[in-house]
Amino acid sequence: MPRIPKFTPGPSRLSRILQNLTRGHKPVIAQMKSLKLTLAARNDHWGARHFVAEELPRIRYANPEAGIEINKVPKSPQDNWKPELVVEMRTSVPSRSDHNSIHIIPLGITGDGKKHTFNLENKHSTSIFTELMDTLGGTPWSRWKQQRTTEGLPLVEPPVPVPAKFDIKVEALGGQVNKVPEIVAKLKARAKKEKKETKEKKDTTNYDDMFFRSDKPKTGAAAVLP
Numbered sequence: 001m002p003r004i005p006k007f008t009p010g011p012s013r014l015s016r017i018l019q020n021l022t023r024g025h026k027p028v029i030a031q032m033k034s035l036k037l038t039l040a041a042r043n044d045h046w047g048a049r050h051f052v053a054e055e056l057p058r059i060r061y062a063n064p065e066a067g068i069e070i071n072k073v074p075k076s077p078q079d080n081w082k083p084e085l086v087v088e089m090r091t092s093v094p095s096r097s098d099h100n101s102i103h104i105i106p107l108g109i110t111g112d113g114k115k116h117t118f119n120l121e122n123k124h125s126t127s128i129f130t131e132l133m134d135t136l137g138g139t140p141w142s143r144w145k146q147q148r149t150t151e152g153l154p155l156v157e158p159p160v161p162v163p164a165k166f167d168i169k170v171e172a173l174g175g176q177v178n179k180v181p182e183i184v185a186k187l188k189a190r191a192k193k194e195k196k197e198t199k200e201k202k203d204t205t206n207y208d209d210m211f212f213r214s215d216k217p218k219t220g221a222a223a224v225l226p
Contacts, residue, residue: 014187016160021061021184024157025144027129029136033090034067035059039083039120040075048083050125054159061184083120085128087136089113126156 037056039048052070060068075081091113116135120128133141148155 014184014191017184017187019160021058023058023160025133025137025141025155026062027055027059027133027137028062028140029059029066029087030063031090032063032066032087032136034069034088036069036071036086036088037084037120038071038073038086041072044075045083045120047123047125047128048085048120051120051128054125055129055156085118085120085132087116087118087132089116089136126154129156 037048037052039045039052056068056070060066118128118131118135123131134145145155
């Protein structure tokens with residue numbers, strides 16, 4: 001029987017999305033009660049817009065208890081208000097008992113109930129993320145920062161390239177950032193279903209019919225012989 005070529009599938013949609021959500025340092029801010037970001041609806045505040053698309057989804061993924069709100073406000077060329085990020089802290093840290101609990105409470109930060117305001121004007125998305133973690137990331141972020149600096153590596157890893165067309169686009173997660181855990185769960189279920197269907201299809205493939213069927217076109221000497 002002829003050798004069947006081995007097919008090596010590329011990265012799945014799920015793996016790419018999870019790779020984006022879990023890349024680099026896990027941005028856990030367990031004492032964060034809420035995060036509110038205000039920016040122009042269009043044609044301005046580009047750093048904040050990239051932050052919403054590239055960094056905010058993984059902040060949401062790492063902090064499922066926190067409330068996250070994005071306000072996109074119409075802005076005319078005459079308006080000169082600045083994009084702003086406001087983080088409100090809890091007065092106490094919620095407890096969790098999952099397998100990542102060792103990373104839930106960053107050392108060096110306490111839940112004091114205060115609000116921290118960040119001016120995002122003319123700042124790149126990675127600069128916004130770094131300033132946020134410098135202020136609220138605690139000891140785990142300080143250790144990550146020291147390690148990356150020692151190794152000469154960037155503090156914030158770039159997003160993983162994704163195909164232009166997804167049923168659920170990573171680029172659009174900023175607009176539905178509070179649905180990130182739900183979206184990931186749906187993608188996991190879909191990937192499991194597709195894997196099962198692929199296995200069932202493979203199990204029912206008749207390779208004898210594929211290579212020895214009577215309607216297969218003849219080539220070489222067989223094509224000219226009676």
